[in-house]
Every structure is written in structure tokens, then in C-alpha cells.
Amino acid sequence: xxxxxxxxxxxxGGDIGPAVMVAGMARARRKDRxxxxxVYGDEQQIxxxxxxHRPLMDAVTIHHTTDAIQAxxxxxxxxxxxxxxxxxxxxNAVKEGAADAALSAGNTxxxxxxxxxxxxxxxxxxxxxxxxxxxxxxxxxxxxxxLGANTECDAQNLVQFSVMGSAYARTVLGISKPRxxxxxxxTEELKGTxxxxxxxxxxxxxxxxxxxxxxxxxxDKLSRGDVDVVVTDGFSGNxxxxxxxxxxxxxxxxxxxxxxxxxRSKAGFALSKPALNLLKVHLDPNNHNGAVFLGLNGLVVKxxxxxxxxxxxxxxxxxASMVRNxxxxxxxxxxxxxxxxxxxxxxxx
Amino acid sequence: xxxxxxxxxxxxGGDIGPAVMVAGMARARRKDRxxxxxVYGDEQQIxxxxxxHRPLMDAVTIHHTTDAIQAxxxxxxxxxxxxxxxxxxxxNAVKEGAADAALSAGNTxxxxxxxxxxxxxxxxxxxxxxxxxxxxxxxxxxxxxxLGANTECDAQNLVQFSVMGSAYARTVLGISKPRxxxxxxxTEELKGTxxxxxxxxxxxxxxxxxxxxxxxxxxDKLSRGDVDVVVTDGFSGNxxxxxxxxxxxxxxxxxxxxxxxxxRSKAGFALSKPALNLLKVHLDPNNHNGAVFLGLNGLVVKxxxxxxxxxxxxxxxxxASMVRNxxxxxxxxxxxxxxxxxxxxxxxx
Numbered sequence: 175x176x177x178x179x180x181x182x183x184x185x186x187g188g189d190i191g192p193a194v195m196v197a198g199m200a201r202a203r204r205k206d207r208x209x210x211x212x213v214y215g216d217e218q219q220i221x222x223x224x225x226x227h228r229p230l231m232d233a234v235t236i237h238h239t240t241d242a243i244q245a246x247x248x249x250x251x252x253x254x255x256x257x258x259x260x261x262x263x264x265x266n267a268v269k270e271g272a273a274d275a276a277l278s279a280g281n282t283x284x285x286x287x288x289x290x291x292x293x294x295x296x297x298x299x300x301x302x303x304x305x306x307x308x309x310x311x312x313x314x315x316x317x318x319x320x321l322g323a324n325t326e327c328d329a330q331n332l333v334q335f336s337v338m339g340s341a342y343a344r345t346v347l348g349i350s351k352p353r354x355x356x357x358x359x360x361t362e363e364l365k366g367t368x369x370x371x372x373x374x375x376x377x378x379x380x381x382x383x384x385x386x387x388x389x390x391x392x393x394d395k396l397s398r399g400d401v402d403v404v405v406t407d408g409f410s411g412n413x414x415x416x417x418x419x420x421x422x423x424x425x426x427x428x429x430x431x432x433x434x435x436x437x438r439s440k441a442g443f444a445l446s447k448p449a450l451n452l453l454k455v456h457l458d459p460n461n462h463n464g465a466v467f468l469g470l471n472g473l474v475v476k477x478x479x480x481x482x483x484x485x486x487x488x489x490x491x492x493x494a495s496m497v498r499n500x501x502x503x504x505x506x507x508x509x510x511x512x513x514x515x516x517x518x519x520x521x522x523x
Numbered sequence: 524x525x526x527x528x529x530x531x532x533x534x535x536g537g538d539i540g541p542a543v544m545v546a547g548m549a550r551a552r553r554k555d556r557x558x559x560x561x562v563y564g565d566e567q568q569i570x571x572x573x574x575x576h577r578p579l580m581d582a583v584t585i586h587h588t589t590d591a592i593q594a595x596x597x598x599x600x601x602x603x604x605x606x607x608x609x610x611x612x613x614x615n616a617v618k619e620g621a622a623d624a625a626l627s628a629g630n631t632x633x634x635x636x637x638x639x640x641x642x643x644x645x646x647x648x649x650x651x652x653x654x655x656x657x658x659x660x661x662x663x664x665x666x667x668x669x670l671g672a673n674t675e676c677d678a679q680n681l682v683q684f685s686v687m688g689s690a691y692a693r694t695v696l697g698i699s700k701p702r703x704x705x706x707x708x709x710t711e712e713l714k715g716t717x718x719x720x721x722x723x724x725x726x727x728x729x730x731x732x733x734x735x736x737x738x739x740x741x742x743d744k745l746s747r748g749d750v751d752v753v754v755t756d757g758f759s760g761n762x763x764x765x766x767x768x769x770x771x772x773x774x775x776x777x778x779x780x781x782x783x784x785x786x787r788s789k790a791g792f793a794l795s796k797p798a799l800n801l802l803k804v805h806l807d808p809n810n811h812n813g814a815v816f817l818g819l820n821g822l823v824v825k826x827x828x829x830x831x832x833x834x835x836x837x838x839x840x841x842x843a844s845m846v847r848n849x850x851x852x853x854x855x856x857x858x859x860x861x862x863x864x865x866x867x868x869x870x871x872x
Contacts, residue, residue, distance in 0.1 A: 248713055311776060325716055359671055360591040364597060367674055367758065393765030397773035399823040409716065412708040413759050414766045416742030421770035424746035427660060428805060429778070432798040442795030449788035456777060461812050 178208040179497040181490055182264040182273035184240035185215030187280020188479040190486075192219045195279070196212050197305035197417045198477075198486020199234070205487070206494060209233060212273050214260040216240050230231060239263060243284045245479070252284035253291055268472040275473035275493040279486070282476060286323050286467065293472040296502075298509040301327070302469035303335045304476060305342055306410065307462055308418070312399020314349065317342045319405060321465055322412035329372035332356065332405055334509075336377055338468040339403035340385040345499040351386050352402035357410060358390035365390065369407075382515045384508065393417075422457050464489030466496060473502060524588065527557040528846040530839060531613035531622035534564030535591035536629020536829040539835075541568045544628070546585070547826075547835020549576035554836070558582060561622050563609040565589050565720065588612060592633045594828070601633035602640055611744035614641045617821040624822035624842040628835070631825060635672050635816065642821040645851075647858040651673060651818035652684045653757065653825060654691055654839075656811055657767070661748015663698065666691045669753060670814055678721035681754055683858075685726055687817040688752035689734040690857050694848035700735050701751035706759055707739035714739065718756075719739060731864045742766075771806050797866070813838030815845060822851060 211417035267273040304441035343352035377387040433443040463485035477489040605611035616622040654668035692701035726736040812834035
């Protein structure tokens with residue numbers, strides 16, 4: 175377990191550029207003085223940004239490259255440049271053990287393809303999944319996966335995601351037996367696709383796993399706080415996550431209009447402002463930024479392409495927490511346990 | 524075109540019961556004196572409710588039955604009782620021309636199966652879709668479909684949904700050439716499932732249709748007001764719609780907590796209340812209630828199972844608007860046009 179997590183940063187990915195990435199690193203390090211960074215990208219662009227954050231400089235090693243993956247590049251093209259691009263080099267640092275985790279704000283498809291090729295999936299995992307924390311009305315956030323790594327998933331994928339998501343909830347949220355639900359279009363057993371029904375049957379059987387399978391949930395119940403891990407395919411998960419983000423912004427936009435609609439409501443807003451600022455912090459997607467690829471032999475974290483420096487800092491915090499909690503090893507243990515039981519079941523048949 | 528729309532009401536469907544259905548009819552009729560109702564259900568339960576709304580009584584004919592479809596019934600079971608249940612009888616009234624539209628708050632799967640069997644899909648339509656209006660920041664609402672009628676859809680289904688959704692936007696929202704987008708997990712052409720890419724290619728070709736195909740959109744862009752018709756499969760559409768509802772409720776719950784967190788913010792709330800009430804009205808799902816099955820030879824409207832009387836009244840308003848706009852005929856014309864061009868294209872190849 176790394177007491178001083180070393181994070182490999184792809185400084186060139188995403189629309190945000192090296193300035194925001196470096197400012198995010200500086201903010202993360204102000205909160206966590208143990209962090210170290212390997213930064214991959216154009217030295218000419220990175221150095222002037224580092225000059226602005228002098229306390230950070232001791233913790234940073236720059237690895238120069240001008241080759242970067244573009245947002246529009248196909249994953250199949252991107253993987254050919256794994257050795258020369260900032261994204262590929264950051265992942266490679268994890269593969270070689272030089273860094274504990276890689277972080278990129280770049281093209282998700284390319285990041286997934288490169289990470290899968292370099293780090294390989296863990297034994298028992300067919301596909302890695304992208305997982306993140308969602309805010310709820312309950313005591314803790316909930317883990318949701320897959321958020322877009324796999325457009326289509328079968329029942330086995332969904333079961334594997336459940337095991338990985340539960341390991342996340344146990345290690346990072348400290349919930350010993352997380353409540354797991356499958357995202358569906360109804361809570362009755364007859365609802366949904368064949369894959370969902372089959373995954374539900376498998377999870378109901380697998381009572382030896384350190385999770386409590388609790389059936390189906392729906393899109394309007396995600397923020398209730400009655401589930402710790404929400405499992406879905408990457409298409410539906412991406413739609414749900416983005417719809418939640420868009421709706422939160424829509425409601426706060428309407429709220430802003432309401433508050434500025436009259437002098438009276440402006441005065442009301444001025445009085446309520448301290449309380450409303452807390453709400454703003456709670457809803458800011460930057461404070462939930464940082465999705466993790468689970469199921470690989472190494473940690474890769476995706477920062478949102480349009481996150482600000484606070485968002486980058488949050489994603490670095492997620493990466494550091496994953497490293498300190500040794501999540502890769504813990505997922506591996508759960509998977510070994512799952513397979514041992516599955517084989518025992520096969521033998522008894 | 525019916526100047527006095529006659530709506531067949533399934534009074535027994537959903538959790539809400541005849542009291543809410545009758546109160547909703549009364550509210551709808553106060554706004555629109557031309558409405559007439561055929562009400563299907565238990566006379567013993569319906570009559571006492573009607574007594575509470577005396578001005579409504581002249582506009583209502585009760586058709587007695589005690590047989591009702593349950594929320595947990597499978598569609599395959601439900602269709603066997605099409606002739607005896609309140610849901611089946613209401614749909615049959617549309618089939619026989621006795622009513623202009625049917626409305627039910629019952630089991631969506633059963634309603635879909637019964638409606639499809641009794642009314643049949645229109646020529647050129649393989650599957651009907653459930654469509655509703657979503658609030659946006661723009662000048663008008665946007666039409667979204669499918670919201671849950673079809674768990675899986677192919678490219679042809681998505682193209683047909685685009686034609687039907689555009690007819691909805693043209694007739695009900697008055698937009699002569701609606702902007703249509705397909706819901707996806709990215710806006711780049713290479714994103715998404717094979718079905719989505721194929722549907723996009725077909726829609727790009729079909730320039731003779733009275734719609735403007737504008738590529739892909741994502742879950743966080745639905746409420747921006749830059750699209751008039753959002754087309755998706757019923758699984759993703761249901762997830763998106765419910766996630767939007769749940770997130771809006773989540774944010775308003777957080778807002779309530781913020782306002783009650785101190786005396787100061789309570790005072791601010793009191794001042795801002797008139798403006799905030801407008802926001803509340805705008806976000807109340809009851810004011811957007813009423814999803815329409817498009818693509819059938821007859822109109823069937825689904826009211827949310829937990830809508831209140833205002834929601835029922837809104838759904839009745841949707842049904843009446845559809846009847847007056849003669850939407851079934853207009854969708855038929857667009858489909859004829861589409862097929863004429865498609866055949867001409869085939870012949871030229």
C-alpha cells in the first residue's frame with residue numbers, strides 16, 4: 175500500500191489543456207502533501223504552468239512528448255500510438271510500476287482501449303467498467319457502473335460489475351455488505367432485457383459474495399440513498415449519468431431565473447445565499463469528478479473532459495484514495511472467492 | 524376533426540383509483556367545456572365520486588365492469604381479458620369509433636399489448652412508441668420517444684419513431700420542420716450502437732421528410748431547447764425520463780433542506796416564495812403528464828400511475844389536443860410520403 179501515491183498525469187488530454195491539469199495537481203497537493211506526480215506532455219507548455227505553482231514543483235517529474243490523442247480519434251487508431259502519446263505513456267508508467275495510478279481527461283474510448291491493452295483485465299473479468307460516485311439524499315454517495323466503457327453487456331458482465339462495484343463501496347465508502355441493484359425500467363421481476371433477468375438470477379444465487387443483491391431499481395430512485403451500488407450497461411449508465419447532470423443544471427438555471435425575476439426575490443436570494451451556496455457545492459459535478467476503470471491490473475482514472483481545476487483535484491483525490499485502499503488487490507480477492515464458489519457449484523451439479 | 528373530443532376513461536387502472544380519475548376529469552372539463560367522457564369501471568365506486576362533481580355529470584356515461592387489470596399482470600395474461608376489463612373496454616371504444624381516444628393510468632405493458640391487438644399498427648409502422656413532452660429552457664417543450672414501449676429497437680424502428688415524433692411536434696407544438704436528434708452516449712459519428720449509426724445514416728438520406736435530422740444528442744443536453752424531437756429506444760428513454768424526474772426531485776429536496784437550515788434562509792425563502800412557486804409549477808411532473816402511443820390506428824394515452832388529479836387533467840388535455848389536431852391521420856400522411864420516396868429510391872437502384 176503506497177503511503178505516498180504516485181500519479182501519472184496525461185497533461186494533454188481533453189479540451190482543458192495543461193494549465194487546468196497543473197492547477198488541479200496544485201490544489202490536490204495542498205490537501206494531500208504526500209502526493210507525487212509524473213506528468214506526460216509538452217514540456218514547453220507544462221513548465222510555465224508549474225512556475226505558477228512553486229510548492230508543487232518538488233513533487234513533479236515532467237516526461238516530455240508532443241504527441242497527444244485527439245477527441246475525435248478512433249480507439250483503434252489511438253492504440254497504435256501508445257508508446258509516443260501522453261495518454262499511452264501515463265498508462266505505461268502504471269504497467270511498469272513506476273506510478274500507482276494514471277489520470278487522463280482525454281478521449282474515453284481511446285483511454286479504455288489503451289488501458290485494456292497495456293494493463294489487461296483481471297482473471298475472471300471479461301471487460302473493465304467505468305465507475306463513479308453519485309450524490310444521494312442518504313448518508314453516503316452511491317457507486318454507479320458502467321458509465322460508458324461498454325455499449326452492450328451480457329449477464330456475466332453485469333455480475334462481474336456487481337462484484338467490482340461492491341469492492342469499491344466496501345473499500346472507499348466503508349460499507350461492509352453493500353446493497354446492489356440493477357438499473358431497469360421497472361422493479362417487477364418480469365421487466366427489462368433478458369440480460370438483466372439472467373444477471374438478477376445469478377446474483378440472487380451468489381449469496382456467498384460480500385454484497386446484498388436487492389433486485390431492480392429505476393432512474394427516479396438513484397438519489398434516494400437506498401442503494402450502495404447501481405449496476406448497468408455502459409449505454410444506459412452514460413445516459414442516466416448525463417441526464418442527471420443536465421437536469422441538475424436545468425433546475426439550477428430555472429432557480430437562477432426565479433431569483434432574478436423581481437426585486438423581492440433578489441432580496442430573498444441575498445438572505446438565503448449562504449445556505450444556497452452549500453447546495454451549489456453539493457451539486458457541482460466537479461466535486462464528483464473522477465471515474466475509475468475497474469477490473470484492470472492497474473488503476474486508471476478518467477477526469478471529465480470539461481472539468482475545471484477543482485474537478486481535476488477531486489479526480490486526483492479519487493485516484494489517491496483507490497491507491498491507498500489497494501482496491502485492485504481487493505477486487506482480485508473477491509473475484510477469486512466468486513470463482514472458487516462458482517467452480518464448487520459446477521462440480522456439485 | 525372532433526370539435527367535442529370524446530375520451531374513453533379506464534377508471535380502474537393504476538394505484539390512484541376512480542376518485543382521482545373523476546376529479547381529474549372534472550378539472551379538465553372546467554378548462555374545456557366541450558369534452559365528453561365514457562368511463563369504464565365499477566359503477567358503485569364511480570357514481571359517488573361523480574356526485575362530488577355535479578357539473579361533470581352531464582358529460583359522462585358510465586360503462587359498468589368490475590374486472591380490472593392489475594399492476595403485476597403480464598401483458599400476455601391481460602390481453603385475454605380485453606373484452607371484460609375497464610382497460611380493454613376503453614380501448615375497444617376507440618376501435619369501434621365510439622370514442623376519439625382512450626386514457627388509462629394502468630399497467631403500461633398491458634395497455635401497450637391490448638392497444639396494439641385492438642387497434643393494430645399503422646401501415647409502415649412495426650411498433651408503436653410512447654411519446655411525451657419534456658420541459659426545456661427553450662421556447663417550447665420537446666417531444667421524446669420511445670419512453671418504454673419497446674425494450675429493444677432496430678434502426679427501422681428508430682426512423683419510424685422520428686417520423687411519428689415529428690408529426691407530433693408539427694401538429695401539437697406547431698413547429699413546421701422539427702429538429703430531430705437521436706439520443707446517444709456521444710455526439711461524434713463513431714459513437715453508439717450499430718442500430719443508432721444505421722438509423723442516423725437513414726435519416727440523413729431522407730431529406731424529403733418534413734423534419735431536420737441533426738445527428739446525436741446526449742443526456743445532459745435534453746433540456747437545452749436546441750432539439751424538438753429526441754428519439755431513442757424504450758429502455759434508454761425510460762431510464763432518461765425517470766432519471767430526469769428523480770434528479771429534479773433530488774435538487775428540490777436539497778433546496779428545501781437549504782431553505783430550512785437557518786432562520787435567515789427561512790426569511791429569504793419567504794421573500795422569494797412567489798418566484799419559487801413558478802419554478803415548482805414548471806417542474807411538477809403532473810404538469811407534463813400524459814404519454815401517447817403513436818403509430819396505432821387510434822389514440823391511446825397513458826397517465827402516470829401515481830399522478831394526482833391535476834396530472835390526470837393534464838393527460839386528458841393531451842388526449843383532446845391530439846384528437847383536435849387529427850394526429851393519427853397526419854402521421855399516416857407522413858408515413859405514406861416516406862414509403863413513396865423509399866420505394867422510388869429502391870426502384871432507382
